[in-house]
Amino acid sequence: MDADTGDRIDGPLARLIGVMVLGGFMALLDATIVNVGIGTLARHFHAPLDTIEWTASAYMLTLAAAIPVSGWAVDRYGGRAVWLAGLALFTCGSLLCALAWAPGALIGFRVVQGVGGGLMEPTMLTVLARAAGPRRAGRLMALMSIPMTLGPILGPVAGGLINEYLPWRWMFLVNLPVGAVAIALAVRTVPAAVPDGTERKPFDVLGVLLLSPGSVAVMYGLSQAATAGFGAPRVVAGLVLGAAFLLAYVLHALRASVPPLVDLRLLALRPYAASVAVMTLVGGVLFALLFLVPLYYQQVRGHGVLAAGLLLVPQGAGAFLGMPIAGRLSDRIGARALVPAGGAVVALTTLAYTQAGTGASLLWLGACSAVCGFGLGLIGAPTMASVYRSVPAESTPSATGTLYVLNQIGAALGITVVTLLLQHRVSGGATPAEAFGTAFWWMVAAASVLLLAGFSLPGRPAAASGISSPVADEPERTRADRR
Template sequence: METTVEAPMGFDSALRRTAVVVALGAIMTILDTTIVNVAINTLGRDFHTSLSTIQWVIAGYTLALSMTIPITGWVIERFGPKTMWITALALFIGGSLLCGLAWSAPALIAFRVVQGIGGGLLMPVGQTMLAREAGPGRMGRAMAVISIPGMLAPVLGPVLGGVVVDHFSWRWLFFVNVPFCALALLLAVRMLPRDEERRAGAPLDWVGLALLSPGLAALVYGCSQAGGGSGLTSPSALAGLAAGVLLLGAFVLWSLRRGERALLDLRLFRRRAFTTGVGALFLYSASIFGLLILAPLYYQTAGGHSALDAGLLIAPLGVGAIITMPVAGRLTDRFGSRGLGIAGILLAMAGTLVFTTIGAATPPALLAAALFTVGLGHGLVIPSLAAAPYQGLPKQLIPAATTMSNIAIRVATSFGVAVLALVLQLRLQAGVPGGDGTLAGVAVHGSEVAGAVAHAFGGSFWWALAIGATALVPAALLPRRAIEGVRRR
């Protein structure tokens, strides 16, 4: 006779405490991935340095995030999740304070790397704590909690950054992190359960780390160079992509030989729920983050609006996601990830479809409505697809699964932005009279080429739609139910 277990219906006090601590600590670290973007020109002017140098304020943070994520599974097992959460927060607070006090561009870049190391640890460590505390019966709702900071970042980041730069010193972009993260640090010390499960003798796979972290950083760097105006055929982009592919390929071969002793146990990909969940999350993330880059660029370039206006344009997406995300968590726990994930992807792609038809005279209200629709779908997708890889997963494999899903999202973000930025560049070169393929070249020509510019953006949005639509394939292959043999009251 089949045995069933009772799954908790709601959040108990322990899970609520963990959720509050994780959400509070994660929100500022994720905001930092976008809040600084609007200050690049200001930073370059204040430090009397070139754009190619000051852009490393963003790139250094992103690369540090990418290189730190692979080690999180090991440090959680070795030192415990609470210890590593507190350590990561301390690194992030210290890096933020030093960034605000930076006296030169090289100093700011170095301190951003310190910030990135802390930020790279925080999300997977927090996700692991939530997944362990929630258990299979509440995984969807737990993933909805961890998704909220990620949803707020592209919405609030540019807006908050614009307000700070316009009305205060750029240094407050970093000082603002200190009180919020300090509060999260104090709450973590008081509210998180004590670390109990540690593998004090667990050896670190140094060879795997030496292959994966630089490989991941090289791949992210190559994608950022390809999408940042250098082009796919530029030496920097080709070198980064080639090095990334070679190192990651070597890491796969090495890890398959080591099995469970590897830095990441790649045998997780034998599990259908894990492979299809991560695959769908990768493709969807590439599409949606590409959209979040192109939409404000279009609004500024073709419409002549400010960076703050472009940031406000994205706000309806966040509103839509906030409406559906809490419901999605509960429905995922009850019915599984597959149906909800497919419905959310279709809804998000329906909103994206509107952007493929944009013209020079497209009203902002229509764009806002389209982004609201994307947000409704996004709020359904993220909790369901984030919970899918954990279906039927033993507790000891949660750190490795969390690390790999975070790596997938990081690479997908860079991949989606790079592909869509490259497509836009090529379409601007081919379709804008006298244009050189850069946004600066477009701005010179002004309104006389507004229609051609809108057409170039519209064609690029088709690529975002196509990439997102491919996520339907792995989503359709997800297991039907979230948990087999679990009965809910």
């Protein structure tokens, strides 16, 4: 097999990617649809907004609690079992949410969905990274980044259409056929066995009692800070308690007698530490932009939710074009050459929004959003590929857990910072257009930091890794026996 053929994504691996992306995209899309429908849910249940907002917060916090456990579960029970469990919980939770009779029931059922989502997202990356191997990491992550980017962008459009034309229950019922198809396909496609040589680790009880509550407390504090400010007692309590739990986990992980839930010693690998740091920044920049841009169209330009969602589509289209190109190039030239270029593109195109005011051409802003999305595509896939090139195959689940926890914290922090900036400027007498201009200037600065951080990433990958793909390279008869 020549190098080009060996590096191509086709056959069993292509089918595996398609099946897992279907389930992962469902979870990402649902989270955004529900966020758009908060007002609709408040009106239906005749409940105050601060109560209904917990339908989003409960999902996010449960997701943060479940993510660290998924890596251990994959090593212990195999990718197929954990993936099917996550799909089943998410799909059943969706049905229960559609049948909810009160706000409390809806919030409780969102917790079920959150457990499913927390198992699905890291498992998807772990299984596919192992299947592709380091040689094809860039191309794989280019494909994987598509649902991660398009889900939050298409979610407002889907949410706007559902809230405009369908009963609220369809925000959850839409997941049922997708979940059923994803489960049926996963039974035959997702590898069941734990890879040979993988250590079956004992469950790190103390680790989960420290890491999961710590992650939840930090996420809660950041989410509440977006509206109450960092000085609010509940925000201070959440952040201090979360920091204490996470510090205790760090001490435990470095001295544990059993393999820790998330192995922080991997951060001693400089390429991995740099890649995770950049992905944390990417989480902050991406989700802050996904929050700011549609809000600008609503509060400054007077568009509705659906129109604002449609105006966000060019960013998704740009990312859709940029990610495959970046993935293919990153397998040849590495992340260090691509990520700074992507950061420069994001910074330059975001400048247009700092000057947009109330009268900038929507066509011009849409073109800038498309190019900005292309720049984000140059960042995400190469950085994620460098994560999986930097660690041994047996450490993939632990590396994924760390990546997801920090990426989520980065996303929450990004949204919190821009929200507080907007509130501070408006309370100081600025017009909405001026407030958004200031917030977008901060996004230019964040993208510039991302540009500089990109130079710390690994350069050109080794010409030959010698690590084969357990899905693409094994004989067909062996795959059939394993199923």
